[in-house]
C-alpha cells in the first residue's frame with residue numbers, strides 16, 4: 001500500500017478549484033487611505049472592507065496606539081493568565097461591557113478564536129448546537145470542534161430552529177446566530193429566536209461582528225437595537241476588527257459566564273494576549289463609535305442612497321438594512337467578471353463565490369462606510385449601471 005502524499009493531494013485540490021474558476025488570489029495593497037487603496041500601481045476606491053465607521057485610520061486611534069506603545073512597548077509578553085493582562089485590556093473590557101449593557105466582557109485575540117473558545121467551553125459531546133445555515137464559518141467550526149451535534153436551520157427560519165430544538169428536548173442546547181449576516185447583510189430575527197430559546201431552555205448566543213457600532217442608537221449593536229440584552233441573549237460575541245477599525249474580539253455575559261470562559265476556553269487560555277497598545281487604540285475607537293453618532297447617521301444615509309439608486313437601476317439588491325449591500329449575480333464567473341469590470345473602472349469590490357456562499361449564489365459583496373462620500377456612492381452606481389446587462393440577472397436590458 002502506498003501512502004498518499006498530503007502535499008500532492010492539496011496541490012491537486014487547488015488545481016481543481018483553479019480549473020473551476022474558484023481559486024482565491026492574494027494581492028498586496030501598497031497603501032490605504034480612507035476608502036482608497038493603492039494596489040499594483042492602480043488607485044482603487046474600495047467598497048469591500050468592514051471599516052464601517054471609517055475609524056481604522058482615525059488620528060485618535062493612532063495616537064492612543066503610539067502613546068501606549070511608548071509607555072509599555074509592543075508585545076504583551078504572555079497569555080492573559082500568565083502576566084499579559086494589562087491595565088489597557090482591563091479598561092477595554094470594562095468599557096465594552098458598559099457599552100453593550102452586559103455585566104462583564106472578556107477579550108480574545110480574534111473573533112474566530114472567540115467563537116471556537118466559547119463553544120468549546122459551553123458545549124459537550126452529546127449536546128445540541130442549532131445554527132442558522134448562513135452563520136459565519138467559525139461558528140460552524142466551533143460547534144464541530146466542541147464535538148456537539150450541529151443542526152443547521154434554513155436561513156432566519158425560527159420554526160425550523162424550533163423543530164431542531166424539539167428533536168432533542170432533553171439535550172443541553174446552544175442556539176447561535178449571526179446578528180447581522182456577513183455575506184447577506186440582513187438582521188437575524190432576534191426577538192423571536194430569544195423567545196424560542198426561553199421557551200425551550202436553550203442558551204442563546206449572538207455573533208454581532210457586523211452589528212456592533214452600526215446598529216443601535218449608541219452603536220451597541222443588533223441585540224440592543226432589538227430591545228434585548230443579557231437576560232435574553234446571555235452570550236454575546238462581537239469583533240473589534242470591523243466597525244471599530246482595530247483587531248480582536250470579545251465575549252460579553254454574566255460574571256459567571258466570563259469566569260467560566262476564563263477557566264476553560266482554550267483559545268483564551270493558551271494564546272498570547274493582544275498587544276496592550278491595540279487595546280488602548282480600541283478603547284479610543286469605542287468612544288468614537290459610541291459618541292460620534294454622526295458616523296452612524298452618515299452611514300445609514302449612504303445605505304439609503306445606494307439602495308434607492310440601485311433599485312432605480314433594477315440591480316438585484318438583497319433585502320439588507322445594514323452596511324453590507326450584496327448584489328446577487330448567481331454563478332461564480334458572472335460575479336468574477338463583474339468584479340473585474342469594476343476594477344478596470346477604478347473600484348475594488350470583491351466577488352464572493354462558493355464555498356463562502358452556496359452554489360448559484362455568487363455575488364458582489366458591496367460594503368459602505370462612513371468614510372465614503374455621497375458622490376463616491378453615485379460613482380459606484382454609475383459604474384454598476386455600465387456592467388453588461390447579461391451579467392446582471394433581472395436587470396432590464
Ligand SMILES: *Cc1c(COP(=O)(O)O)cnc(C)c1O
Nearest residue numbers: 110111112136182209239241248
Ligand atoms: C469577521 C467575523 C468573525 C471573525 O472575526 P475575526 O476577528 O476577523 O477573526 C466572526 N464572526 C463573524 C460573523 C464575522 O463576520
